[in-house]
Amino acid sequence: MSGDALHELLAALPEDAVVVDPATVENHRRDRAELCPAGSPLALVRPRTTEQVQTVMRWATRHRVSVVPQGARTGLSGGANAVDGCLLLSLARMDAIIEVDPLDQVAVVQPGVVNADLSRAALESGLFYPPDPSSWEESTIGGNIATNAGGLCCVKYGVTGDFVRGLEVVLADGEVIRTGRRTVKGVAGYELTKLLVGSEGTLGVITQATLSLRPAPEEALTMVALFDAVPPALEASVQIMSSGVRPSLLEFLDGPSIAAIQAYRDMGLSESAQAMLLMQSDRGPLAVDDVAAMGELCERLGAVEVAVASDREESELLLAARRMINPAVEKVGASFVDDVAVPRARLIDLLDGIARIAADHDVQIMCPGHIGDVNMHPHVVFDRGDDAAAARAADAFGAIMQLALELGGTITGEHGVGTLKRPWLEQELGTVGLRLQQRVKATFDPLGILNPGKVV
Amino acid sequence: MSGDALHELLAALPEDAVVVDPATVENHRRDRAELCPAGSPLALVRPRTTEQVQTVMRWATRHRVSVVPQGARTGLSGGANAVDGCLLLSLARMDAIIEVDPLDQVAVVQPGVVNADLSRAALESGLFYPPDPSSWEESTIGGNIATNAGGLCCVKYGVTGDFVRGLEVVLADGEVIRTGRRTVKGVAGYELTKLLVGSEGTLGVITQATLSLRPAPEEALTMVALFDAVPPALEASVQIMSSGVRPSLLEFLDGPSIAAIQAYRDMGLSESAQAMLLMQSDRGPLAVDDVAAMGELCERLGAVEVAVASDREESELLLAARRMINPAVEKVGASFVDDVAVPRARLIDLLDGIARIAADHDVQIMCPGHIGDVNMHPHVVFDRGDDAAAARAADAFGAIMQLALELGGTITGEHGVGTLKRPWLEQELGTVGLRLQQRVKATFDPLGILNPGKVV
Numbered sequence: 001m002s003g004d005a006l007h008e009l010l011a012a013l014p015e016d017a018v019v020v021d022p023a024t025v026e027n028h029r030r031d032r033a034e035l036c037p038a039g040s041p042l043a044l045v046r047p048r049t050t051e052q053v054q055t056v057m058r059w060a061t062r063h064r065v066s067v068v069p070q071g072a073r074t075g076l077s078g079g080a081n082a083v084d085g086c087l088l089l090s091l092a093r094m095d096a097i098i099e100v101d102p103l104d105q106v107a108v109v110q111p112g113v114v115n116a117d118l119s120r121a122a123l124e125s126g127l128f129y130p131p132d133p134s135s136w137e138e139s140t141i142g143g144n145i146a147t148n149a150g151g152l153c154c155v156k157y158g159v160t161g162d163f164v165r166g167l168e169v170v171l172a173d174g175e176v177i178r179t180g181r182r183t184v185k186g187v188a189g190y191e192l193t194k195l196l197v198g199s200e201g202t203l204g205v206i207t208q209a210t211l212s213l214r215p216a217p218e219e220a221l222t223m224v225a226l227f228d229a230v231p232p233a234l235e236a237s238v239q240i241m242s243s244g245v246r247p248s249l250l251e252f253l254d255g256p257s258i259a260a261i262q263a264y265r266d267m268g269l270s271e272s273a274q275a276m277l278l279m280q281s282d283r284g285p286l287a288v289d290d291v292a293a294m295g296e297l298c299e300r301l302g303a304v305e306v307a308v309a310s311d312r313e314e315s316e317l318l319l320a321a322r323r324m325i326n327p328a329v330e331k332v333g334a335s336f337v338d339d340v341a342v343p344r345a346r347l348i349d350l351l352d353g354i355a356r357i358a359a360d361h362d363v364q365i366m367c368p369g370h371i372g373d374v375n376m377h378p379h380v381v382f383d384r385g386d387d388a389a390a391a392r393a394a395d396a397f398g399a400i401m402q403l404a405l406e407l408g409g410t411i412t413g414e415h416g417v418g419t420l421k422r423p424w425l426e427q428e429l430g431t432v433g434l435r436l437q438q439r440v441k442a443t444f445d446p447l448g449i450l451n452p453g454k455v456v
Numbered sequence: 457m458s459g460d461a462l463h464e465l466l467a468a469l470p471e472d473a474v475v476v477d478p479a480t481v482e483n484h485r486r487d488r489a490e491l492c493p494a495g496s497p498l499a500l501v502r503p504r505t506t507e508q509v510q511t512v513m514r515w516a517t518r519h520r521v522s523v524v525p526q527g528a529r530t531g532l533s534g535g536a537n538a539v540d541g542c543l544l545l546s547l548a549r550m551d552a553i554i555e556v557d558p559l560d561q562v563a564v565v566q567p568g569v570v571n572a573d574l575s576r577a578a579l580e581s582g583l584f585y586p587p588d589p590s591s592w593e594e595s596t597i598g599g600n601i602a603t604n605a606g607g608l609c610c611v612k613y614g615v616t617g618d619f620v621r622g623l624e625v626v627l628a629d630g631e632v633i634r635t636g637r638r639t640v641k642g643v644a645g646y647e648l649t650k651l652l653v654g655s656e657g658t659l660g661v662i663t664q665a666t667l668s669l670r671p672a673p674e675e676a677l678t679m680v681a682l683f684d685a686v687p688p689a690l691e692a693s694v695q696i697m698s699s700g701v702r703p704s705l706l707e708f709l710d711g712p713s714i715a716a717i718q719a720y721r722d723m724g725l726s727e728s729a730q731a732m733l734l735m736q737s738d739r740g741p742l743a744v745d746d747v748a749a750m751g752e753l754c755e756r757l758g759a760v761e762v763a764v765a766s767d768r769e770e771s772e773l774l775l776a777a778r779r780m781i782n783p784a785v786e787k788v789g790a791s792f793v794d795d796v797a798v799p800r801a802r803l804i805d806l807l808d809g810i811a812r813i814a815a816d817h818d819v820q821i822m823c824p825g826h827i828g829d830v831n832m833h834p835h836v837v838f839d840r841g842d843d844a845a846a847a848r849a850a851d852a853f854g855a856i857m858q859l860a861l862e863l864g865g866t867i868t869g870e871h872g873v874g875t876l877k878r879p880w881l882e883q884e885l886g887t888v889g890l891r892l893q894q895r896v897k898a899t900f901d902p903l904g905i906l907n908p909g910k911v912v
Contacts, residue, residue: 101799103697103799104800104801105697105698126700148643148647150641154640154641155640159641171888171892175888177885177886177889179889181865183797183798183829183865184610184829185606185610185826185829186797186869187654187866187869187871188867188868188873188881188885189873189884189889189893190654190659190893190897190911190912191604191650191651191653191654191655192889192893194647195646195648197647198643198647199646199647215700215702216700238559241559242558243671246671284742285742286742341637341639341641341642342639343638344559345557345559345560370641373639373640374639374640375639375640375641408638409639410639412643412644413641413643414641415643416643417645425644428645432631432632433633433645436633436899437645437646437648439899440648440899456645
């Protein structure tokens with residue numbers, strides 16, 4: 001593409017909206033999937049309005065330039081990584097919370113709003129925006145929607161997509177549509193809103209979202225159970241979830257994860273424990289009963305220690321320890337992070353299989369996970385700079401996805417496909433299914449300029 | 457199309473799968489939207505397996521024959537009505553509950569399973585399938601999914617689509633795909649499952665569904681509040697929903713609806729009441745507090761009577777009265793049933809506007825509704841056989857949709873578009889949005905043989 005075309009874009013947008021400075025552009029080339037490829041972008045645009053996004057997409061259509069939409073680039077699958085010659089389209093400056101409505105219990109926001117900012121704004125109206133990916137202090141609502149992000153809350157409240165009622169979207173050709181609705185219910189036409197959720201910027205550019213909020217729950221009671229082996233902890237999670245208790249959080253750390261966190265920072269976790277369940281109930285006066293029931297169940301199954309957080313501070317400390325897993329692993333080495341989910345009956349087979357894969361590939365695998373939803377995040381860890389170890393780790397990373405598929409599960413519970421998991425997608429969707437998805441992509445983006453090479 | 461083609465179909469399917477008997481075919485021509493047009497079908501097929509559905513679709517593709525999928529034909533928008541020369545494809549015989557899994561809390565079912573049968577099967581495992589359209593004793597899961605059916609439970613538990621994890625679908629060309637997953641979470645590829653939900657048989661034929669179940673809730677406490685005017689009842693519903701109480705049911709009947717039900721059968725309702733709220737809470741030991749809070753709120757706003765059902769029998773009687781609205785209206789006259797939803801702040805404007813529309817068009821409008829979700833069902837009633845009144849009623853029916861759109865709402869909360877609401881769809885979706893939806897339709901069904909003329 002010619003320099004003239006770029007000048008045309010510069011002329012059509014406010015001066016500070018287009019960045020060609022190599023250092024800034026370089027800083028925006030990739031998300032947190034360190035090991036995914038990233039191309040060389042042409043420039044970075046940072047629009048402030050829907051109209052400016054339309055200008056960008058009309059220009060891109062005219063000049064057949066690829067556009068890679070970006071939020072905070074905290075994704076873990078390479079979905080926001082540059083492709084060669086692309087325009088990086090950062091929505092970070094469209095960061096207005098347009099409205100929080102306590103009657104309809106909705107928020108209307110621009111895509112660049114940071115998740116935690118929305119959560120706090122909702123709370124000021126006595127409302128609750130549940131989706132809480134571990135990146136919530138940085139990641140944006142637009143990115144959360146584009147990846148259908150999960151988090152710790154999912155076990156009770158669901159994922160990002162469950163809270164998206166309607167979208168404003170700029171299409172590949174620069175036209176703008178509104179999908180969905182503001183009302184609780186609505187079935188007028190096809191459900192394009194949910195189709196766009198999780199589409200990783202390949203079908204359109206989200207410029208506004210109408211999100212469901214809920215009444216703020218009562219403060220949660222937090223508890224922890226430690227086990228000297230993995231199987232009883234897995235069994236406890238299965239029995240809790242089928243007992244009718246509805247925990248608002250149910251997380252798992254295996255022994256190596258606990259040790260890595262303790263090595264990173266002393267969080268008071270027992271370094272000898274081989275498994276830990278972290279649980280919450282937020283059912284107000286009934287939370288005491290829930291916690292008692294979960295505790296008894298863990299003890300019956302052989303937990304060596306069961307403790308309820310005595311106050312909010314202790315509770316937040318436990319959650320902080322869980323959220324520390326990513327930096328803690330980073331300190332140990334480089335890692336490939338899996339994101340598999342399997343049917344509950346196959347959880348033990350999954351963990352057994354992961355241990356076998358670690359031994360077979362001579363790699364260390366730490367296995368934290370959202371165990372209430374059976375969505376596990378095995379981290380295949382290896383020494384930075386050791387190419388042979390990296391190759392073994394890559395093989396193990398793939399073997400874990402293969403295992404999840406064999407167990408009737410999915411290659412990705414919440415991180416998305418990006419470029420990282422594309423090689424396994426056809427096996428999950430089937431050839432006919434993948435082909436149909438590619439046709440859907442072509443329907444929205446006939447020129448293939450929206451985030452090409454991602455997802456399908 | 458030639459008789460040879462039909463012979464080809466007869467030869468490819470078991471003897472009893474193809475029905476050409478005119479009386480039986482005639483019985484399957486339409487759903488319950490009495491006033492929607494229905495064409496003359498060629499024949500009716502009743503497959504028992506996915507393979508037979510594939511045979512039907514391959515045949516239809518080869519001979520360019522339109523196919524209209526049908527469940528129990530309890531729909532209210534003409535979505536299952538025949539078009540001229542079509543094959544009616546009844547899924548009613550594919551009625552197996554393949555699995556109810558208490559560990560994963562899922563059910564795997566064929567599309568012809570009746571909603572109430574699934575609900576009962578789930579309950580036997582201590583589980584709960586919430587979606588409960590008023591047709592639940594007759595309507596099938598396939599039809600519920602195809603229309604994204606709502607019901608009384610939605611205010612707390614959501615609509616059918618919220619419970620669909622995965623589908624097996626036969627495409628227009630006879631290929632079969634599996635969408636979604638069995639696991640709680642999953643983001644591998646585009647969310648075709650939710651796109652197919654509510655698509656009224658225009659994108660594919662659902663042959664199997666994997667559905668989420670929940671732990672069975674405790675028995676609900678039911679209460680009723682009567683008002684001598686409509687506005688305080690509306691206000692009470694708004695305040696209940698924004699108070700943080702989460703009723704498991706919140707229904708509204710206006711004076712004419714109450715009178716029609718009493719005239720149909722003596723349910724002990726006060727004929728002088730101008731508005732009634734029916735409420736439930738199923739939060740176990742906390743339900744007493746919820747009911748007390750809702751009752752106090754209604755009294756403070758001027759309810760003339762507030763009563764809590766003393767036992768299950770009384771509670772079921774109250775629900776039965778609410779569910780009786782359709783036959784009760786039918787006894788009064790023919791009717792067009794609207795299905796509008798608006799933002800909560802516009803509820804009073806909606807009811808005021810409906811009263812004005814009734815006066816302007818010289819028609820009677822009864823207005824029951826799922827008021828907790830602000831999804832109202834104004835019935836525009838008129839004398840059977842009075843063409844002038846029917847014409848006025850049709851105008852009023854349209855004026856109500858127009859009003860809902862002006863108030864920022866939707867033309868259909870849960871009944872679907874079918875043929876009944878197609879004239880208003882473009883206004884809701886916008887020209888660009890509708891065009892995109894038509895392209896999505898063409899992507900799934902390039903020959904346009906799947907339920908043509910419906911939805912988009």
